Amino acid sequence: MLLARFGAAFCVAASFVAPAFAQSQIDNPECIAPANPGGGFDLTCRIAQTGLDPHVDAPVQVTFMPGGIGAVAYNLFNTSRTDDGSAIVAFSTGSLLNIVTGKYGEFTEKDVRWVGTAGADFGAVVVRADSEYKDLSHLMSDFSADPASVVVGAGGSVGSQDWMKGALLLREAGASPVDMRYVAFDGGGDAIAALLGGSIEVYMGDVGEMVPHVESGQMRLLAVLSPERLDAPFAEIPTAIEQGFDVEWTILRGFYMGGDVSDSDYQKWVDAFNAAYATDAFAQVQKEKGLLPLNLAGDELQTSIEKRVQNLRDIATEAGLIN
Incomplete structure (x- = not known):
């Protein structure tokens, strides 16, 4: 919530300056890139680190956790760090496909909490x-x-x-x-x-x-x-959907948390993402990192993930990739 402006005399006397944004109070915020430095997961965490900076009360630290193209991190946050309210983990549509095809082991998309997106291709x-x-x-x-x-x-x-x-x-x-x-x-x-x-x-x-x-x-x-036409330089190119074919493929980049994270801790991150999405600064970070805006957080993202995973599961089954 923006604070109201006060008179000049008060401003001179005040011992602090009001923040420009309401900030989520998150202890030691961390973004885990489940790979080595460089690449898509690193990029995803850097968007969180830069784009969320005005909206959390401490800098977001980036940690690397390589292994199994995300499998090591997914297993960790489904075992020993299920209730860690300070950490988010980067994922992509490829991660969802790995879940569907069993490359992340026994855990499914329902075992974590999907928090927010960094953007999409x-x-x-x-x-x-x-x-x-x-x-x-x-x-x-x-x-x-x-x-x-x-x-x-x-x-x-x-x-x-x-x-x-x-x-x-x-x-x-x-x-x-x-x-x-x-x-x-x-x-x-x-x-x-x-x-x-x-x-x-x-x-x-x-x-x-x-x-x-x-x-x-x-x-x-x-x-x-894409669900809708994109901006320039692709504004003149029709979507498959508008041509009568119900096909969408979104390369989603975003973040999840452990499945036992409290509603309060989860909401702090959701609020921070929603606050960032409302700013031009976050859109600029997305553009600089080569992503297009696709801003979903909280329940909206949770619903979207469930639909996307079911669609992937149907296709993988039909193609014989899974039983």
């Missing part, structure tokens, strides 16, 4: 500028008639996030994800080179990485897999 359906596919409907028609007639590629193996984007499109086209003709590459750069070289016809990428390629005129986005 979104999936994109990409073709060469001279591709025969001028819109998503044409591609979906071919997926429906003969899924194996289209060569799809991306920087991830079967069951990865990039593979999941293609699987969702095939399912929406009435085809089975197991029938997708998919080529896996070591990374997005290799997949883009294959697209430009003609080895694949469709690249399942992310919006954030496409800016220079779209501006160069070499590639075209048939759709962004």
